[in-house]
Amino acid sequence: MLDHKQEEKLFEDISSALTNLSELHKGLKEAYQKESGRSILESTGLYDRDCKRKYNELATKVQGMCKSIRVSLDQHIFREEHELWPLFGKHFSMEEQDIIVGRIIGSTGAEVLQSMLPWVTSALTQDEQNKMMDTLKQATRNTMFSEWLNECWRRNPEVSSQPEALQNSYTNRGVDSHEGLDQSDHMFKPGWKDIFRMNQTELESEIRKVHWDSTLDPRRKSYLIQNLMTSRWIASQQKSQASTEEISRCEDVVGCSPSFRDTEKQIFGCEHYKRNCKLLAACCGKLFACRFCHDEVSDHSMDRKATLEMMCMRCLKVQPIRPSCTTPSCNGFSMAKYYCSICKFFDDERPIYHCPSCNLCRVGHGLGIDFYHCMKCNCCLGKGLVDHKCLEKALETNCPICCEFLFTSSATVRPLPCGHYMHSACFQAYASSNYICPICSKSMGNMAVYFGMLDALLVNEVL
Numbered sequence: 001m002l003d004h005k006q007e008e009k010l011f012e013d014i015s016s017a018l019t020n021l022s023e024l025h026k027g028l029k030e031a032y033q034k035e036s037g038r039s040i041l042e043s044t045g046l047y048d049r050d051c052k053r054k055y056n057e058l059a060t061k062v063q064g065m066c067k068s069i070r071v072s073l074d075q076h077i078f079r080e081e082h083e084l085w086p087l088f089g090k091h092f093s094m095e096e097q098d099i100i101v102g103r104i105i106g107s108t109g110a111e112v113l114q115s116m117l118p119w120v121t122s123a124l125t126q127d128e129q130n131k132m133m134d135t136l137k138q139a140t141r142n143t144m145f146s147e148w149l150n151e152c153w154r155r156n157p158e159v160s161s162q163p164e165a166l167q168n169s170y171t172n173r174g175v176d177s178h179e180g181l182d183q184s185d186h187m188f189k190p191g192w193k194d195i196f197r198m199n200q201t202e203l204e205s206e207i208r209k210v211h212w213d214s215t216l217d218p219r220r221k222s223y224l225i226q227n228l229m230t231s232r233w234i235a236s237q238q239k240s241q242a243s244t245e246e247i248s249r250c251e252d253v254v255g256c257s258p259s260f261r262d263t264e265k266q267i268f269g270c271e272h273y274k275r276n277c278k279l280l281a282a283c284c285g286k287l288f289a290c291r292f293c294h295d296e297v298s299d300h301s302m303d304r305k306a307t308l309e310m311m312c313m314r315c316l317k318v319q320p321i322r323p324s325c326t327t328p329s330c331n332g333f334s335m336a337k338y339y340c341s342i343c344k345f346f347d348d349e350r351p352i353y354h355c356p357s358c359n360l361c362r363v364g365h366g367l368g369i370d371f372y373h374c375m376k377c378n379c380c381l382g383k384g385l386v387d388h389k390c391l392e393k394a395l396e397t398n399c400p401i402c403c404e405f406l407f408t409s410s411a412t413v414r415p416l417p418c419g420h421y422m423h424s425a426c427f428q429a430y431a432s433s434n435y436i437c438p439i440c441s442k443s444m445g446n447m448a449v450y451f452g453m454l455d456a457l458l459v460n461e462v463l
Contacts, residue, residue, distance in 0.1 A: 007076065010069045014062065021058045024051060101139040102375035107368040110354045114152055142378045142393055144359035151342055151359070203228060255287030258313040268313045275346040277325075277335040280309040280318060287311050287318075292410075307344040310335070355380050360408065379407070381415065391419035400438040401426035418442040 028051055092100065105113070121129050137146055210216065210224050255278060261269030268276045270289035278287040281294055281302050288294040294302040311318045312325040314333055319325070323339040324332045336346035340354050345361045353366040357373040362380050364371045371380045374388070379395035381388065395407045399422050406413055412424040420439045422430070430438070437444055 007069070007072055010065060010072060014065045014069065017058055017062045017065065021055070021062065024055050024058065027051065028055065097135075098139040099375075101135060103372075105136065105140060105145070106357060106373035106375055109366045109368060110148070110356045113356055117149075140357055140375055142375060143357035143373070144378075145357045148342070148356040148359040254285075256311065256316060256318075258316070259289045259293075269348070273346065274348040275336045276313050276333065276348070277310040277346060278313060279304065279307050279321070279344065280311065282306040282308060304344050305342065358407075363410075377419075379413070379421075385415060388415050389417065389419040394419055395421055397421075399423050399426055401430055416442075416444050418444075 088097070108116075121132070124132065136149075140146070207225055207228050210221055210228065213221065216224070258268060259270050259278070261267045261271070261274045267274060270293050272290050272292045275289065278289050279291075279294075279302075280287055283300060283302060283306070284294075284298065286294070288302070291302040291304045307321055309318055310321040312327060312330060312333065312335070315325060315327045315330050317325070317327050319327070321344055323336075324330075324334050327333075336348040338347045338352045339345070340352075340361050342354060342359070343361045345352070347361075350363055351365045352361050353364055353371075354361050355367060355371075355373055357375065357378070358380060362371065364380070367373060367380070370383060372383055372386070373380050374390060376390040376392055377388075377394040378392075395413065397406060398404060399406055399409070400420070401422055404411070404423070406421055406423075409423070413421050414424045414427045415421055416427075416437055418437050418440050420437055422438075427444075431444060435444055435447060435450075436442060
């Protein structure tokens, strides 16, 4: 049998040793600061030879424990592959295997899966990779997991380069005027590509060179000298024009002004979210603080995943969507504490996590912490609802009371004993005068006590 307790004990011992090592290091550092001008090795105070001896002993002990845990884990994985994995296929049906794999995936966060899957697949052959992916897709067939997986693998190679490429394309569009001016370099003598970056002394030197160049035609010489003398004015005009175009581009966009969640405290956001940016809707090209603000005043819905640009509400610059502002004046101003590159979602107030099976951001601390994803119902549920009644894709329907689509709703959803769902607020209002599910007419709670009281009343009733 695999000794998990022994491995837990090893990890606890390593944690304890590292804590002691950290405290000892802190003590040595304080002693060094008190005895300024002398190194730790030369210290003769309280933390001298005895502390250094303890420090070396602890470091050696941690090194040995790390080697032990590595050997233990290597043996653990080897024995699981050769002893337990065959038993998994032998004693569990395919349906049961799907449930187990689904429970594991449903309790694992998107960040963990995103970092774990490439590491796992790199150690497998192509045939083993295909089998693993087939198993994952089969276990998550009712969910959006395949969609999330495809998006992650499509985005991963471009994660580091795409924002820079977008940022560079915007820089070339008008912030730096030199690139636009280089188009006219053919009018000047070859080798003058930096003409608009020259200082006054360099410009005067070039003018003298042209003036004393006897090989140049007089008309050509006059033309070059005139352009050199006016180059600074041309550069300033180009830069002014570029800045004007950037400002007018922002002013031309509807909604190019900051909005506030708290006007008195000047906190950016809207009535729905606290955030420091507005989203440029890809559908209509207008700026809104969130998709709900857009949908309230539009005759169509906003696809937030299609959003490519945002506006920082501090500098009012429209730029590629990202966690922070790229304007130098904002100095990396964060748009929100939480940002999801898939949902293009910002939030600065609540704990948020991205569920890979919903492929949406949800309110909570995360899968495996306070929520898990039910693969059959295709919804995120609190960990206390593990034993709920499952109905296939139960959340992919409208609330029977308010008719809002439950799967993408931001309001809290309540499961009923029959397996159907409705908004918690709708349930409170509905349950005040009804006790049966509006879909299947089954009781929404345990009515045994209520029906017992009715039976008692009927028994005592004189006919």
